[in-house]
Amino acid sequence: MVSKDVVKLVEEKALALRHHIVDMIGLSKVGHLGGSSSCADIVAALYFYKMKNDPKNPKLPERDRFLLSKGHAALVQYAALAEAGYFPKEELKKVKELGAMLQGHPDMTKTPGIEANTGSLGQGLSIANGIALGLRLDQKDSKVYVIIGDGELAEGQIWEAAMASSNFKVDNLVAIVDRNRLQATGAIADRFNTNPITPKFEAFGWNVIEIDGHDVEEIIAALDKADEVKGKPTVIVAETVKGKYISFAENNAAFHNGAMTPEQYETAKKDLESLKV
Amino acid sequence: MSTKSQRVAYGETLVELGKENNNIVVLEADLGKSTMSCLFQNEFPERYFEMGIAEQNMTSTAAGLALAGKVPFINSFAVFTSGRAYDQIRQTISIAKLNVKICGSSSGLSDFGDGSTHQAVEDAAIMRAIPNMTVLVPVDAVETRKMVRAAAQYDGPVYLRINRNDLPIITDEDSLFEIGSIYTKREGKDVVIFANGVMVSKALEAAQELEKKGISAKVINVSTLKPLNESIIKEAVKGYKAVVTAEEHSVIGGLGSAIAEALRGETNFPIEFVGIKDVFGTSAHNYDELLEYYGLTAKAIEEAALKLVGNQGGNKL
Known part of the structure; x- marks a missing residue:
């Protein structure tokens, strides 16, 4: 069990990330509010509890790697990188503008702390496998974390990669499914059903841990438990809510990628303010 | 005029490179006996990844290996490396100019028996259209050797269009090959x-x-x-x-x-x-x-x- 202070720190960071996400979209931009908010607690736990990383030295050889396979949720990673100090928070205001360091999807050539260009869905787990295999060849003990969307599980390459992870016994990799149950146009179960998730990964030879993806204690416990599993890959299936803590966006596919009215922006900020401990 | 196949020269050169550089890794999609990546497998099994019949995953995995500092060569028939895994080459490898070498083997009509599904008539066009991509087309086995070495030395994605059959040797061992020269x-x-x-x-x-x-x-x-x-x-x-x-x-x-x-x-x-x-x-x-x-x-x-x-x-x- 980690201390209450650690949990509180991660919760505070997660709240800060959500504020950044709302502010990045603001009143003039369209952005992936829903899917960025659904994994904010997980991303906060990775950057501010779990991962070895050095914002002043983004290429630190011993660092753990983080990939956002669901690259459209880039806002949450930008928020985490800025909050950690990889670049000034002022950059967040310029997200997705011409010439900006922060692109619509993660771009390692422009943004410190981004490990790979992702966003064409279905590819992040394969990339993570490659990094993990490379680290293993060099006998490095860094870990690779990759967040995948549950809608993204429709991509066939995910399952090619899932087979590869277990075929090569990649145990220095942890996949996390941000299971918010919505894709761009609505409920996954009503459209192209990627459920059930856990039995699929088990059948593919994975160790599966199911958690509440908004319970920071559970997230931390799962990340720590994954370290103990040897000889097979681990996936954390995190039950989440799209748009979590933003009342009008929760479970609302319209905010997969949307703009906010001034009233919605005020509501979002108030919703988040009310979470202050 | 003597003849030799480019693919054998390719496989042999991979082995030479493997001896010189521990970071060379090779990925294959079950065509190693055709692409001749099997020669590397025999010498360096720990740096050879049989990725199964799953070219898209192979390609993105190579991107990851490159991100970890390796120099991956991925292998399949040209029609599959350029076509089946086009998006993987474009999105992760080419945008970030990752150091992945793509072997398009049995290119053109050189896999003569297998017909239209296996003959790459448009692979060079596809690869040439991608920004940051280098496209190399060896004339013979001798140039293939130099080209594979040049590709390994160059930092960035390279597509190698390798012919399957014995072709006349028309370059000599001593002549220079540089990427970008004619x-x-x-x-x-x-x-x-x-x-x-x-x-x-x-x-x-x-x-x-x-x-x-x-x-x-x-x-x-x-x-x-x-x-x-x-x-x-x-x-x-x-x-x-x-x-x-x-x-x-x-x-x-x-x-x-x-x-x-x-x-x-x-x-x-x-x-x-x-x-x-x-x-x-x-x-x-x-x-x-x-x-x-x-x-x-x-x-x-x-x-x-x-x-x-x-x-x-x-x-x-």
Whole structure:
């Protein structure tokens, strides 16, 4: 069990990330509010509890790697990188503008702390496998974390990669499914059903841990438990809510990628303010 | 003239590189006995990844290995490395200019028996259209060796278009290969024939026949399809009357297109393409029969040149 202070720190960071996400979209931009908010607690736990990383030295050889396979949720990673100090928070205001360091999807050539260009869905787990295999060849003990969307599980390459992870016994990799149950146009179960998730990964030879993806204690416990599993890959299936803590966006596919009215922006900020401990 | 297959030279060079550099890793999609990546597997099993019949995953995994500091070579038939895994090559590898080497083996019509599904007639066009990509088309086994080494040394994505069959050796061990250079194989005065791959030896044959008809043809091996320096191409045609291009590839998007792009804006300057005329491949009993069927012959190159300069028309540039 980690201390209450650690949990509180991660919760505070997660709240800060959500504020950044709302502010990045603001009143003039369209952005992936829903899917960025659904994994904010997980991303906060990775950057501010779990991962070895050095914002002043983004290429630190011993660092753990983080990939956002669901690259459209880039806002949450930008928020985490800025909050950690990889670049000034002022950059967040310029997200997705011409010439900006922060692109619509993660771009390692422009943004410190981004490990790979992702966003064409279905590819992040394969990339993570490659990094993990490379680290293993060099006998490095860094870990690779990759967040995948549950809608993204429709991509066939995910399952090619899932087979590869277990075929090569990649145990220095942890996949996390941000299971918010919505894709761009609505409920996954009503459209192209990627459920059930856990039995699929088990059948593919994975160790599966199911958690509440908004319970920071559970997230931390799962990340720590994954370290103990040897000889097979681990996936954390995190039950989440799209748009979590933003009342009008929760479970609302319209905010997969949307703009906010001034009233919605005020509501979002108030919703988040009310979470202050 | 001795012959050797490019794919054997490719596999042998991978082994040499593997001995010199621990970071060389090889990924295969169950065609190792055709691509000859199996030679590397025999020597370095711990750095060889059999990725199964899953080219997309292989390609993105290679991207990850490159991100971890490795120099991955991925292998399959050209039609699959360029086609099946196009998006993976584009999105992660090419945008970030990752150091992945892509072997498009059994390219063109060289897998003659397997028919249209396995014959890559448009792979070079696909790869050439991707920003940051380098596209190399070896003329023979000797150039293949140099090319594989050059690809390993270069930091960035490279597509290698490797032929399956025994082809004439027309370069020598001592000659230089540099990415981005073109190589004159025969001097001439009237017409320039730009060719690559198997078509270079056919262009040299055509040049001999043209000589008998009073037409002097310069033959240039364009083994780097991309990057292709416009000024080098313009310089190469200065003082000539016409250009013929010859490639074992569709006339759309390959060498002919690249040369035409380089020479755009030059007025009253005739160009003719010898290539596959926007159709798919088909099965045949042997390679030569198939090349003949698609008009990829010395005779076709000769006729293209005669059509342009046979009447000694046209203006010199």
